[in-house]
Amino acid sequence: MQLAELKWPDIEALSRDTPVVIPIAALEQHGRHMPLFTDSLLLGEVIRRVTERLNDRVLFTPLMWLGNSEHHLDFPGTMTAAPRVYLDLLKDMVENFLVHGFRRIVLVNGHGGNIVPGQQAMFEVRQKYRQRRDLLLVSTTYWTLGAQPQKQNPSLVQDQMGHACEWETSMMLRLRPELVGDYKGVPELPEVDRFRPAHRAWITKDLSAPGHIGLPSNATAEKGELLFRLFTDDVTRFLERVVAWDGASDVA
Numbered sequence: 001m002q003l004a005e006l007k008w009p010d011i012e013a014l015s016r017d018t019p020v021v022i023p024i025a026a027l028e029q030h031g032r033h034m035p036l037f038t039d040s041l042l043l044g045e046v047i048r049r050v051t052e053r054l055n056d057r058v059l060f061t062p063l064m065w066l067g068n069s070e071h072h073l074d075f076p077g078t079m080t081a082a083p084r085v086y087l088d089l090l091k092d093m094v095e096n097f098l099v100h101g102f103r104r105i106v107l108v109n110g111h112g113g114n115i116v117p118g119q120q121a122m123f124e125v126r127q128k129y130r131q132r133r134d135l136l137l138v139s140t141t142y143w144t145l146g147a148q149p150q151k152q153n154p155s156l157v158q159d160q161m162g163h164a165c166e167w168e169t170s171m172m173l174r175l176r177p178e179l180v181g182d183y184k185g186v187p188e189l190p191e192v193d194r195f196r197p198a199h200r201a202w203i204t205k206d207l208s209a210p211g212h213i214g215l216p217s218n219a220t221a222e223k224g225e226l227l228f229r230l231f232t233d234d235v236t237r238f239l240e241r242v243v244a245w246d247g248a249s250d251v252a
């Protein structure tokens with residue numbers, strides 16, 4: 001079900017156990033070869049495919065395209081909410097649905113910079129409604145749900161998500177090839193974080209002058225289709241777990 005297409009009496013008639021999915025993404029630089037709307041286009045495609053399988057059981061809001069992208073602001077065109085504004089924005093969107101009586105709210109994320117704010121927003125809302133035993137507030141990012149694409153296609157060079165990388169460029173070649181620039185001529189920039197396992201605070205220019213992180217010249221549309229398929233399966237299975245939740249977080 002698409003929130004944007006329903007009337008308020010339709011929403012009123014829904015079971016309050018219906019999971020509400022809020023897709024969150026970004027509009028930010030994606031290197032010299034990929035469009036600014038990459039994260040929103042890719043998450044939108046994953047959600048579109050998931051919707052085909054779960055449309056009668058889950059309520060989907062429109063995708064929130066403004067994200068936490070301040071680390072990309074040195075590149076022209078990037079738009080961002082200030083990190084604290086973004087945190088409050090996510091909390092407000094979640095609380096809107098608590099006001100409407102829904103109990104299962106899911107942030108499905110498609111941008112690395114939204115991971116921490118998404119988790120923190122859900123944490124803070126949960127503390128605020130700590131007397132409730134019937135709430136399920138979860139956030140997840142589509143490429144972190146267990147997919148191991150290299151096992152299906154060993155020609156994939158990357159084993160994790162980068163930025164405007166082999167994975168994202170492959171999916172864009174599958175989805176909107178006319179928006180992809182010269183990805184073959186792009187230098188390889190594997191992610192090098194010399195301070196792992198500590199978490200280094202970075203701006204993109206600490207890691208990459210052109211803006212991408214990863215190995216985009218290895219991208220193919222065929223790899224992109226595989227990635228879309230695996231991520232769609234993962235998100236679908238995850239949302240089926242939310243649907244199947246017994247509705248009580250009380251362990252006692």
Ligand SMILES: [Zn+2]
Nearest residue numbers: 038039163164
């Ligand atoms: Zn991206």
